[in-house]
Amino acid sequence: xxxxxxxxxxxxxxxxxxxxxxxxxxxxxxxxxxxxxxxxxxxxxxxxxxxxxxxxxxxxxxxxxxxxxxxxxxxxxxxxxxxxxxxxxxxxxxxxxxxxxxxxxxxxxxxxxxxxxxxxxxxxxxxxxxxxxxxxxxxxxxxxxxxxxxxxxxxxxxxxxxxxxxxxxxxxxxxxxxxxxxxxxxxxxxxxxxxxxxxxxxxxxxxxxxxxxxxxxxxxxxxxxxxxxxxxx
Numbered sequence: 573x574x575x576x577x578x579x580x581x582x583x584x585x586x587x588x589x590x591x592x593x594x595x596x597x598x599x600x601x602x603x604x605x606x607x608x609x610x611x612x613x614x615x616x617x618x619x620x621x622x623x624x625x626x627x628x629x630x631x632x633x634x635x636x637x638x639x640x641x642x643x644x645x646x647x648x649x650x651x652x653x654x655x656x657x658x659x660x661x662x663x664x665x666x667x668x669x670x671x672x673x674x675x676x677x678x679x680x681x682x683x684x685x686x687x688x689x690x691x692x693x694x695x696x697x698x699x700x701x702x703x704x705x706x707x708x709x710x711x712x713x714x715x716x717x718x719x720x721x722x723x724x725x726x727x728x729x730x731x732x733x734x735x736x737x738x739x740x741x742x743x744x745x746x747x748x749x750x751x752x753x754x755x756x757x758x759x760x761x762x763x764x765x766x767x768x769x770x771x772x773x774x775x776x777x778x779x780x781x782x783x784x785x786x787x788x789x790x791x792x793x794x795x796x797x798x799x800x801x802x803x804x805x
Contacts, residue, residue, distance in 0.1 A: 584644075585645055585646070587668065587671070589645065589646075590645065590646040590647075590668075590672075591646070591671055591672065591675045592675075593642045593645040593646030593648075594642075594646045594647075594649060594650065594672050594675040594676055594679065595675040595676070595678055595679035595682075596642075596679060597638050597641075597642040597646065597648055597650050597679070598650040598651075598675070598676045598677075598679035598680045598683065598758055598759075599679040599680065599682045599683035599686065600634070600638055600683060601631075601634060601635070601638055601650050601680070601683060601759070602679070602680045602681075602682075602683030602684050602686075602687065602759065602762045602763075603683040603684075603686045603687045603690075604630055604631055604634035604683075605627070605630075605631050605683075605687075605759065605763070605770050606683070606684050606687035606688070606762075606763070606766050606768060606770050607630075607687040607690055607691065608626055608627045608629075608630030608631065609623070609627045609768055609769035609770035610687065610691045610693065610768050610769060611626065611691070612624070612625070612626030612627045612630075612769060613768070613769040623769060624746065624747075624752065627746070627769065627770060628743055628746040628747065629743070631742060631743070631746070632739040632740065632742050632743030632746075633739065634739075635735070635738055635739040635742055636735045636736055636738075636739035637735075638650065639734065639735035639738055639739070640735045643734070643735065646672075647664070648735075649672060649676065650676060650679075650756070650758070651676065651719075651755070651756040651757070651758060651759070652672075652673040652676055652677075652756070652757045652758055653716055653719075653720070653755070653756060653757060653784050653785060653787070653788035654719075654720070654723065654756075654788070655669050655672045655673055655676070656669070656785065656788055656789075657720055657723075657724075657788050657789075657791070657792045660789070660792055661792065661796070673758070676758040677757075677758045677761055677762070679758075680758045680759060680761060680762030681761070681762050681765060683762065684762045684763070684765050684766050685765075687766070688766065688768075693768065696765075697765060697766055697767040697768070697771075698764070698765065698767060698773075698774060699763065699764050699765070699766055699767045699768075699771030699772055699773050699774070700767055700771075700773055701767070701771045701772055701773055701776075702773045702775070702776055703751060703772050703773070703776040703780070704775075704776050704779075707750050708750055708751045708776075708779075708780070709779045709780065709782075709783040710750075710783070711749040711750040711751035711753075712749075712751050712753075712754060712755065712779075712780050712783035712784050712787065713783040713784070713786055713787040713790075714749060714787065715745045715749045715751065715753035715754070715755040715784075715787070716755040716756075716783070716784040716785075716786075716787030716788050716791070717787035717788070717790055717791040718741060718745060718755075718791075719738070719741060719742070719745070719753075719755045719791075720787070720788050720791035720792060720795065721791050721794075721795050722737050722738060722741040723737075723738060724791070724792075724795045724796075724799060725737075725795065725799065726738070728799045742755070751780070754772070754780055754784070755784060755787075756784065757780075757781045757784055757785065760772060760777050760780045760781055760784070761777060761781075764776075764777045
């Protein structure tokens with residue numbers, strides 16, 4: 573593979589399989605995020621730190637598995653910000669990129685509903701959990717900037733380690749960012765449909781998404797320059 577685990581060889585799989593992989597992978601990711609949040613909150617006895625710790629470990633571990641499985645199929649983006657970066661880098665066409673984004677959003681919503689069903693929660697919900705303020709927005713910028721940097725750096729130097737690097741970065745970012753590192757517009761949209769531990773109020777989502785896209789573009793520019801090999805005679 574020329575682009576590591578995040579981009580499959582051109583035409584290795586049909587477009588329909590790649591889109592199905594993005595939708596299914598994102599659905600499973602959201603089922604993990606929402607489901608572990610519900611489980612953590614129910615078992616933590618009111619201790620938010622313990623609930624977040626369970627949510628963190630499940631998400632980081634799940635990402636390692638999902639990227640390993642779906643990386644060779646669709647690239648395992650599961651994230652419109654990641655897809656945008658690869659489109660800007662001309663490693664995926666814009667038409668396919670837009671289809672990826674739609675698949676990711678649809679899959680994320682289905683994953684939230686699946687988590688609700690598993691825990692006997694109402695399927696259709698709207699989150700009331702406000703996550704507002706400039707600090708939260710800046711945290712999402714930083715979280716997404718770091719995620720894109722981790723992806724591009726691992727592809728450049730250790731492509732076989734990309735699943736582990738991404739999983740470990742998100743595990744860390746849950747705790748060093750004030751927003752708990754959504755770092756993903758599709759995840760943000762889907763989590764607005766869950767009034768549970770991992771939810772976000774729809775009114776808070778637009779600022780998160782703008783910050784995520786800004787962080788992704790900034791990282792693409794900086795790391796594109798930083799990681800470019802020097803031309804030698």
